[in-house]
Amino acid sequence: MDNLIEDHFEELLQEYPDLKLLGDEKGQRAVEGVIDREATFKDVTLRLTFQVRVNIPEQYPDPCFPPVAFETGGIIPRTADDHIYPNGSLCLAAPISVKMKFAQAPTLLGFMNILVIPFLYAFRHKQEYGQMPFGERSHGVDGIMEHYREYLDVSDDIALISLVRVLADEDYRGHHDCPCGSGKKLRNCHGSRLLEIKKYHSQEVLLTEYGEMLLKLHKSGMKLPRNALSKVFAKTYLKK
């Protein structure tokens, strides 16, 4: 795996000559240094000069475990409203979205160009013009739900949680009716999208996301039908 990381780093270096590869087989591997590139979106070109670190997980380049990016120059303020944690790690997108984007090009260069650069561009754009150029997600479970709503193309929260329930229970059957209420079979409706999500999120992660959604909808007083209630979630978490 080390040769692979080194090869990927070589490729990254072609476009970002001021980065260094840190760590060894035993320790945490990471890429660190200054990036200084221009990026363009809808004819607006911005220069991005940032000091960054990208932690490379042990499982690299498995898209289920994407790298983690940090802004280490202290340029991005660590405020609660921004998409950055106090330790400088960047909240590039909703978790499932990060994995899917990384899967498009699971290399260091791909991660940088597809995920990190757009994030830094958005920050610079907001500094310069006062707004986020590609929009942003709400924080927490709201943002996760926004992403799923968009990805699964449903507007109804009951349909949404019922679809996630299928994954949380590992209860995918192509010939079952799609829980979105379209009247079609799953395999002809939301099936392929659900299976795509399943590629990147383990059942454990899905149960957690499901639980957060459940809590959120429950708090808002929404009455949920039976096929929105996860048996595995009830068994694992509700007994205690």
Added chain:
Amino acid sequence: MPNELVAGYNRVLEQLAKELDISPSKYQQAVGRFNSVKEWLDVGKYDGCVADPRIYIQGSFRLGTVIRPLKDGKESDYDIDLVCELQARKVSCAPRNIKSDVGDRLKENETYRKMLTPEGRRCWSINYAEEDGIGFHMDVLPSVPEGEREVGEIARMGVPQGLAESSIAITHKESDVSYDWRPSNPEGYAFWFEQAMRPAFEAMKGREKSAIFESNKRLFATVEAVPDQLVRTPLQRVVQILKRHRDLRFVGHEWEGDKPISMIITTLAAKLYRNEADVYTALHNIVEQLDEHAQLLKSAYGLREDLASLRLIGRTPDGKWNMPNPVNPAENFADRWHENDNRKARAFFMWVSWVKEDLIGVLGKGSLGEVNESVQRLFGGKIALLAATQSAPAVITASRNRPEPIEIKDPPKPWRRIG
């Protein structure tokens, strides 16, 4: 000024200085080269010597103010200055013999003989080419301990006895046949410099060493194995930044030949350092006080009393300048400042005003992003390491080979977990 901006700018300056610094691996390589030469010189036989020679590093390597040398825009060879102090009595030996004894010993080694350059005025130089393309010039400075009478005189001028005692006499080649002694005290100077930052060093040593260890586990077995010489106090960082700023700002300037020497920058900064805990505050305080000295250009007496009492830079009634070497007051670093209508003095204060504008005034420019960009531009994108220095600094960024902008397609939307 919002504290957040200052804190952010301080991080920018710290990072800048780190980029200018020698890397720990290159430092280790230099130490390896030094140790080999030292071992070789150690076991030589030198006429009239009562003990083994003392061999130690001096200059910016010793002071921890070394910056990566730039030549034609690339990191180039480092100079390591090494003192070879033969334990002979100054009164009973000739400078010419001391110089040739050390040179002969080096030439006895087949490897060093091939790497030696022709005899210099004061040094023997060994040129190391290294595999990574960044070599070392090791300057070996032959010397003997300074005579007792001279040491006594230096102590009488107010230099602490302990510092005065490390004075040496170095050889100076006037012509092929004529050699003379010159006073010097590189080790005393290093002690003096270390004292000026001792509290800051003690306060930060532990934290700094762990950080160096964490990012260089291939080089050091334990945190304790990280040498003191790799810890950098804000004073050392400030000197590094000032030295590079001077180099960049004087490139192509008509007064390039009169730019302030590193020794002056280092001495003044150390005298003004009050063990500030961060680079920005240290830089700010040092530069403000230096700038106030500019009125010495107009009048020898106009200086505020508290500044005058620091005895940093003085002027004599005949208009000459005085800046004593702290470990040998008879040596005046500013002995040529009055020449050509005070050109060196004017170049110095012009540079101080540049520093004030470029590195302090820049804070008024707005957001941290803008401040950062301005500093990056001055020091050349990635801090001038890869940039050309042959042209004026402003051109550096433009001349750099920039890849095409990245076109962003289908970007993800930023999110974050709550809490």
